[in-house]
Amino acid sequence: MGRLVLLLLLAFLMPGLAIPVPPALKALSNLHLSTSFTSRPSVVMKYSIHYIEQKIDHFGFKNDKTFNQRYLIADQHWRKEGGSILFYTGNEGDIIWFCNNTGFMWDVAEELKAMLVFAEHRYYGQSLPFGADSFRDSRHLNFLTSEQALADFAELIKHLKRTIPGAENQPVIALGGSYGGMLAAWFRMKYPHIVVGALAASAPIWQFEDIVPCGVFMKIVTTDFKRSGPNCSESIQSSWDAINRLTRNGTGMDWLSEALHLCTPLKNAQDVQHLKDWISETWVNLAMVDYPYESNFLQPLPAWPIKVVCQYLKNPNLSDKKLLQNIFQALNVYYNYSGQARCLNMSETSTSSLGSLGWSYQACTEIVMPFCTNGIDDMFEPQPWDLKTFSDECFKQWGVKPRPSWITSMYGGKNISSHTNIIFRGGPSSRSPSQQCL
Amino acid sequence: MGRLVLLLLLAFLMPGLAIPVPPALKALSNLHLSTSFTSRPSVVMKYSIHYIEQKIDHFGFKNDKTFNQRYLIADQHWRKEGGSILFYTGNEGDIIWFCNNTGFMWDVAEELKAMLVFAEHRYYGQSLPFGADSFRDSRHLNFLTSEQALADFAELIKHLKRTIPGAENQPVIALGGSYGGMLAAWFRMKYPHIVVGALAASAPIWQFEDIVPCGVFMKIVTTDFKRSGPNCSESIQSSWDAINRLTRNGTGMDWLSEALHLCTPLKNAQDVQHLKDWISETWVNLAMVDYPYESNFLQPLPAWPIKVVCQYLKNPNLSDKKLLQNIFQALNVYYNYSGQARCLNMSETSTSSLGSLGWSYQACTEIVMPFCTNGIDDMFEPQPWDLKTFSDECFKQWGVKPRPSWITSMYGGKNISSHTNIIFRGGPSSRSPSQQCL
Secondary structure, X not given: OHHHHHHHHHHHHOOOOOOOOOOHHHHHHOOOOOOOOOOOOOOOOOOEEEEEEEEOOOOOOOOOOEXXXXXXXXXXXXXXXXXXXXXXXXXXXXXXXXXXXXXXXXXXXXXXXXEEEEEOOOOOOOOOOOHHHOOOOHHHHOOOOHHHXXXXXXXXXXXXXXXXXXXXXXXXXXXXXXXXXXXHHHHHHHOOOOOXXXXXXXXXXXXXXXXXXXXXXXXXXXXXXXXXXXXXXXXXXXXXXXXXXXXXOHHHHHHHHHHOOEOXXXXXXXXXXXXXXXXXXXXXXXXXXXXXXXXXXXXXXXXXXXXXXXXXXXXXXXXXXXXXXXXXXXXXXXXXXXXXXXOEOOOOOOOOOEOHHXXXXXXXXXXXXXXXXXXXXXXXXXXXXXXXXXXXXXXXXXXXXXXXXXXXXXXXXXXXXOOOOEEEEOOOOOOOHHHHHO | OHHHHHHHHHHHOOOOOOOOOOOHHHHHHOOOOOOOOOOOOOOOOOOEEEEEEEEOOOOOOOOXXXXXXXXXXXXXXXXXXXXXXXXXXXXXXXXXXXXXXXXXXXXXXXXOOEEEEEEOOOOOOOOOOOHHHOOOOHHHHOOOOHHHHHHHHHHHHHHHHHHOOOOOOOOEEEEEEOHHHHHHHHHHHHOOOOOOEEEEEOOOOOOOOOOOOOOHHHXXXXXXXXXXXXXXXXXXXXXXXXXXXXXXXXXXXXXXXXXXXXXXXXXXXXXXHHHHHHHHHHHHHHHHOOOOOOEEOOOEEOOOHHHHHXXXXXXXXXXXXXXXXXXXXXXXXXXXXXXXXXXXXXXXXXXXXEOHHHHHHHHOOOOOOOOOEOOOOOOOXXXXXXXXXXXXXXXXXXXOOOOOOHHHHHHOOXXXXXXXXXXXXXXXXXXXXXXXXX
């Protein structure tokens, strides 16, 4: 059971998962509520790619090595007179993917005469401090922390102001979503001399220690399903036992593999657990990209995808097999909206632009976010939060131990009232899972 | 010449020297201006000694080792009801020595119902992360930074609030002088959720890069001598050439060694440079402890010691030998006020409670404070600020390179207007060298 907990929680902590992941598009685009119920109008996203040499270790002097951090600049609307700089505090993925999915910055660039800067987070995309060796061991991963990332951002902004004529005295505003939203907020908290303000979208800065109950996030995900169709969450709730009953023997596993069109058939109890984790992740992801318009962030999806999913999940009292055939239809909305998939692949839940190795390490060190389910307030199988097991698994995987209280020591937890000019913004409606964590 | 520059500047950067060093007593005691023109009344300084286990590296996870940080608590005046916590952000020395020399905290403890906490800075006093090996090489010194020290302070305060019943909701105020004053200010800037305010005494937070001209500090020291007696600074100004002329040959060196009562006679040009550096340091130290009452901080001294010194330095136009005999009398005020010294020892300028090894490393990495003299606006031999030479010497000594712009990136330089509740306080009068740097 301990291990299962971890699998589920690690899943949560995988990019695109439990960290109310990069809903930059979601949270930011929807600031334009009146127009955003259809797909975004096409904006020409033209940017140039640059690199800046950064110290691998900003907080020590023994290691004098450097790496190239990638960043993008879009300056077609920038003006030296009265202009500004919008600075995207890159999170756990390829910066070009974030750049293409952060419509809000492009939308407001002209009005603000703004230069858009998208900074890649170290250890993601092309910004790898030790190249291919970056994830090799805890020695190479040692410089993957939020503090180092913020220091990179600070040095980058200083560099831009020093080298771009006209930029020196312009205000810089930090923007980011999800983990990037935390970074935007923390950046303003720690470097107020460098950014005049921050827009932190869907930033779960209180999802640490016991600041919020560990069950809150999954409860909100459940609420999204509850509100999207009658009996929808109840159907999902019933599905776990149905899976457990059906997979007691090989015949049942074969049947289920077929019914769910799995690319790789289930063979043992471990596969069954993996299946349940994968399905859980899918529901969580849907909650995070439940946009009111067609979109393609984690996956290509219809407008209000959870409503579409719930059309298949209206009756929780069906036979196990009928129920799971409906679950397949529901999963198919997420994994096969395009109709191209020949089978469902349990090893994929979202875009490969997110950096899962780096994120797994960060979740095992600083970004320790307790998640749990109890199967009563939420529609998932009960999984308590178990720091000890989590810690042991982290040590096994990366040779490091989580330090769950550190983020609160560093960034203040709920005691952030002395800071100014930080806008925390959730999704467009009460449907947003990350919004309500705050 | 390059090397000489370094020697002088390194001297400046030695504890008790150019960093307007720990004038905690000076700046803090004098807040009670009306009573402080005599020696402090005797307060019973009763404290208990404690240790807290701290991570050696707060900013990485590969190194999981810990060390014991020492701290002192004085709680005789502390009240659970309506009380507060005054937190001394320890600087570059033994915390017990600072504790005994920070009268202000003891003076206000009763009125504020305050618990006094004195936290020792890592790598000083007994708080050595690697014991006797702490200064062995750049690998062991890698965790000696202001950021690590502030993180220690944050964790210590969290620990005290968690473990001392009644402390949890009390306000904590950071206090410190000189480098410790910088730390107090920076602590409030970076951890406003942990300290509600800071009293930063004689904290030269702008003595970095080109925020203030590099000559400012020595110019202010010179002003102190100018104002303390007619022809005083001019006499000192004349003394350098007199030394240079006298020490052109061995006979002159012997004469001068005798005249200055040096414990170790001068033998070569290097010794002569060392002598001039040592004398310069002495004048700087005098400016930093020019208290209006008898004191014993860096050395036992009379009230207004510079006035006493200047009584011996009224005529700059004497013969070289006469002038230097007077310089001896002046030095003797600083080194032999007690009358116990049989000779003057060039290897000592102040108390051994300050940690010179650690400070030399910090000055070579983060705390890079440019100092210079031109012999025109000040009374010293001209010494330009030469970062290249300084850097080379640092690399030779410690295997590290200074990063002069880092402190400004981290703490904002002059752009600190978004912070609140920080009192920057200089010395009691315009005589304070560190005050005017700000």
